[in-house]
Amino acid sequence: MQSKFIDRGIAVVVGLGTVLSLAQASMYDVKGGYRAVIFDRMNGVHLTSSGEGTHFLVPWLQRAILFDVRAKPRNITSTTGSRDLQMVSLTLRVLHRPDPSQLPVLFQKLGTDYEERVLPSIGNEVLKAVVAQFEASELITQREVVSQRIREELNIRAKEFNIILEDVSITHLTFGAGFTSAVEQKQIAQQEAERARFIVEKAQREKEAAVTRAEGHAQAAEIISKAISKAGPGLVEFRRIEAARDIAATLANSPNITFVPSDKTNMLFSLQK
Template sequence: MPVVLIAVVSLFVVAPLFLVIIDTGKIGVISTFGKVSVRVLYSGLNIKSPFSQVTKISVRTEESTMSSVENEGRMQGDDSVEARASDGAQVKVDITVLFHVKPDAAMTIFKELGVDYEAKIIRPVIRSAIREVIAKYTVTEVFSTKRDEIAQKIKEQVASDVEPRGVVVEDTSFRDVKLCEALAASIEQKLTAQQESEKYEFILAREKKEADRKVIEAKGQRDAQILISQSLTPKYLSYLYIISLKDRQGTIYVPTEGGMPLFKQVQ
């Protein structure tokens, strides 16, 4: 019995030196005496050297959020990004970027940047891209009219900087854009006035189309009346009258010297 107990205890003590479990969605990077191996470990149970250390790098979708809301991102306090629009107005942007590490780049990222690669390349690149892109737009465009376009431009800028390092940018979204109260109120008034102007322009265009339709309709009726009045000769009217009588019982046609028949109702 003591032998069995010793064997079980030894197994639990020795096994972790030779075995390592890599969770789904992670890559194991091996380092031995400070040297990073080119071989990586994938999800499941793996055998390793007892002298090696395995660092697990996530290859799942991760998010990097910069926000003014307490504890919304990974940093404490106000972590929003300040930027200046093309017209000089200053804005504060809350943003979230979704990304993941390419599995075949996990070893290189760990070797060059360590496990805190987000703080070293992702966040600085995001801040730089926000300031660079927003500088090309007016504050009104940033606050309202072109937010989706700006988010897409930021995504493209971030991707161009980090994807060569093995990080794939999946999506970028503006969580919030903050202005000073006076500037925000001014923009809201401007947008409201613009919407009202567009509404009236639409109404005027619709009324003009309706007026044009009525003119065309009236012209068509006038042309039709002219054509009808020109075609209604006495002979044609007589012809129409004769046609209308052809199915009436008791009607006979009596020819006359002038060529026009007389009609007599047979009782």
């Protein structure tokens, strides 16, 4: 009798354990920021996904696959050629997430590692196509335009795979040694051209100044010539007397100077100390 009770107890415990195991296996939790896609062994992938919370499924027959639908960053690096055949290395930072409404299709076509399969390939494709439309120097001077063009093209390609891009930005941009050398040579050429322009302008200014001085001397000579022809020799004599008087006054005011008149009659000595 006692053994029957023991057997019944064991059966009850086993039954309860089985029920609890089945109950636990028939439930699954979807954490915040995740969605679940159900795979059915009989009917395949369900066309709808499950949101956050606790849900039920048929054990063994059904399985839940969780997808993180929060935005995640990824870097894409590519080396390609510009329109003027300069090698350019770019790195994009792409903030992406799956389209929650298309998770079953995304799982069917690409699986859970969709970003590894899609983003590097379409990123390189778009980078090569856009960079080829610009010269190397334009990638620097028109960086915002280039970034916007890449963002637009990459968004179009990502939507074809049910991926949403929140943000796309260029984080790294370098050029080959040939472009760096060309930039340095261009800067040197610009400096030489600027120096040559300065020399030409200086010579032109000096030429204009010389012409102005020559014109001034010519005009002064013409005025003097007209004055002499009009006043006769008296003007010249008058100017000579004025000059001699100024010289005599200067000498008389200078110390240790003796003035001897032309007739040698009187001598003037400076009395200044």
